[in-house]
Amino acid sequence: MADQNIALAHHFANVDQQRESATFGMWIFLVTEALLFGGLFCGYTVYRSTYSEGFEDASTHLDVLLGTINTAVLIGSSLTMAMAHRAAQLSQRKQINIYLLLTVLLGSVFLGIKGYEYVHKYHERLVPGLRFDYSHVLAQEHGAGERDEHIEQDSSSVMASPRTDDQIAEAGLIARYGPQRLFFSFYFLMTGLHATHMVIGMAVMLVLIGMVPFSRLSTTAPVVEVMGLYWHFVDIVWIFLFPLLYLIGVQ
Amino acid sequence: MSERPVAPITYLLVFAALLALTGLTTGIAYVPLHGWAHPVALVIAITKAALVVLFFMHALHSEALVKSTIAVSIIWIVMLIGLTMADVTTRDWVPGRTLAPAPATEG
16 A cells, blocks of 8 residues: 555554554553453353343343344444445445445344334333333233233332332232343443443444545554454454353243 | 554455344354354354454554453453352352252243
């Protein structure tokens, strides 16, 4: 890439060092992201080992087909992102934007499916803190048998200091489905944090798409490469989230 | 360095492998592997992640600085989860007694 118009910042010795600094900076940031998600995965591992039955039971209420489709969609978006970087290396301005746009599109499909899943979970009363009631899905599966009529609201406030017999009964119910509730806490926290990362990534990509027609191509390749590193990391997080959340209760 | 553009066929092959592994991970979840289900799922996920890191993120042709950064983060996560689980799974052990499996504390 012998580009005479290289925009070299004065504190770098050469363009290679400039590019390496940019990518190394992103890798360092990705290590901190690994700290963030790693901590969550660690918490998940601890509680799944303690409450394996409850976690596997709760996992059966996640849609494996949608999760698999989402995984394929996100891997596809990684492919288009890699192609966008390649286009940047080859100075193909139009292709950069085409592939970036495809990446945003596939990311939107992923988020759309995720949103549908979230809304569905809300209606199934499986969102901790939002009228969580695990007996609701049990009633739908087994008929009216296990419906606990008197639990109509999220009893989280009850746990603080159960006093009346009713409150003690409700606390007992939470104890019975506590692991399932814990699983869904992890589910929403981890997929929600992941989805937030995706939204931020897609927003930056849209800004990039706007800037590419007007920017120096020699500086575009490192920017697209750094963007790609971030996006591939988000993909890797989902590659681990999917089997741990969706596939543990399939048997 | 990842300066030279990678051939599209490489990306497409990696993509195909990732899709195949995704299908495998979903399909194999339905096979009764009992105790092996968890390690198998992890191995498949790690393989997929390795493909993404090596090819999509160009780690294969990266400078040593980047490779050591990746290695450090992997080592750190293994330590975090490994040592934490070593603590959690041995909490019921009492010194001087025969090691009996802890009673299931299921919710």
